[in-house]
Amino acid sequence: MSGRLVRRAGTAVVVALVAGALLAPGSAVAAPGPEGRSVPKLLTDLQKLFRQTEEATERYNGTEEKLKQQRDQTNRLNARLAKARAALHDSRGAAGRLARQQYQGSSDFSPYVRLLLARDPQQALDQTHVLQRVSLERVETVDRLADGARQADDLAASARKALDDQLVLAERQKKERDDVQNKLKDVEKLLASLTAGQLAELARLEADGAADAQRKFVASGALSSARPPSEAGNRALRFAVEQIGKPYEWGAEGPGSYDCSGLTSQAWAHAGREIPRTSQEQWESLERVPLGELRPGDLVLYFPGATHVGIYLGDGMVVQAPRPGAVVKVSPVAANPVLGAVRPDPSAEGMSGYRPPVLPDGAREGSDTGYGLDAAPSS
Incomplete structure (x- = not known):
């Protein structure tokens, strides 16, 4: 699925929130929503749908990455198989030539009898030596032919299996894509049922919840004092800052749009270090660091399943691609329930003379939260 559905859902969020702010200023009440649900309950439901969408997106991203690797493996095996078959063809040609030579030069006399009858025994000995070398060449050619045939058969079987695996992954990717589409339709359906x-x-409750979570998180002492990033971390962070204002789009890795892990993986790739594509793999494979030792460029993971990620900016803030309908922006680190943090370059020293990147205008505008405020930030 393209990002058009995502943008429609997100546009509905943004337009409706703006309209609501204009049409209902002052204190809004928790009026009953669809099917009698209160606004707080609607917020919980909406955030749950967004969270499920991002979980589905990360599953899709993981399968997409595996599918890319499987396509590469299939292509490599097919290339090796083509070479093996060409070599086998050459070996068969050589074997045929030797067979014809052997037939044309066949004789009922053994080499010993030919030696006794020869006018020049030395010449006969030389001929025998040549015949032995030819015989050895024949044996080697036959062995090479047999090995080539076995190799071609093995490669053909491997190529068939690789293609089967590729088709299975492609089918899984299609189902996961449909899952994301269906969840986004649920978001659109809920949004369409709400008044301005x-x-x-909803916007007020969401903002208040994020601010309260940030205050509690800072008060816990989890955040670090100022620490300079590494050289690579600085490059990754500055790349992320340059993407501020670009839209969220599920499955996107830039340059025009990003999802959460698309932003972080591309930021570190720009810094010269390849990291896993999905937030779950980033959490599992990169070295974890205590929240009290965060430095700019580190990755902050969210929710128990590590289904969301941002890049630490410093001063308790992250750069993130929050959710469908939002844009890459600067948010409080605790705008979503924090799981922990990882560092792509744990052995690198902090740089000297670090200056934080200059943020563009409007870098903090828009919704900060992702997909649920029901979990307390970890410390």
Whole structure:
């Protein structure tokens, strides 16, 4: 699926929230929503849908990455198989030539009898030596032919299996793509059922919840004092800052749009270090660091399943691609429930003379939260 559906859902969020803020200023009440649900309950439901969408997106991203690797393996095996078959063809040609030579030069006399009857025994000995070398060449050619045939058969079987695996992954990718589409349709359906006043109240509750979570997180002492990034971390962070304002799009890795892990993986790739594509793999494979030792460029992971990720900016803030309908922006680190942090270059020293990147205008505008405020930030 393209990002058009995502952008439609996100545009509905943004437009409706703005309209709600204009049409329902002052204190909004927790008016009953669809099917009698209160606005707080609607917020929980909406955030749950967004979270499920991102979980589905990360599953899709993981399968897409595996599918890319499987395509590469299939192509490599097919290339090796083509070479093996060409070599086998050459070996068969050589074997045929030797067979014809052997037939044309066949004789009922053994080399010993030919030696006794020869006018020049030395010449006969030389001929025998040549015949032995030819015989050895024949044996080697036959062995080479047999090895080539076995290799071609093995490669053909491997190539068939690789292609089967590729087709299985492609089918899984299609199902996961459909899963994302269906969840986004659920978001659109819920948004379409809300009034402008309800949407304005949702925005207020969401912002208040994020601010409260950030205050508690900072008060816990989890955040570090100022630490300079590594050279690579600085490059990754500055790349992320340069993407501020670009839209979120599920499965996107730039340059025009990103999802959460697309942003972080591309930022570190720009810094010269390849890291896994998905947030779950980033959490599992990169070295974890205590939240009290965060430095700019580190990755902050969110939710128990590590389904969301941002890049630490410093001063308790992250650069992230929050959710469908939002844009890459600067957010409080605790805008979503924090799981932990990882560092792509743990052995690198902090750089000297570090200056934080200059943020563009509007870098903090828009919704900060992702997909649920029901989990307390970890310390």
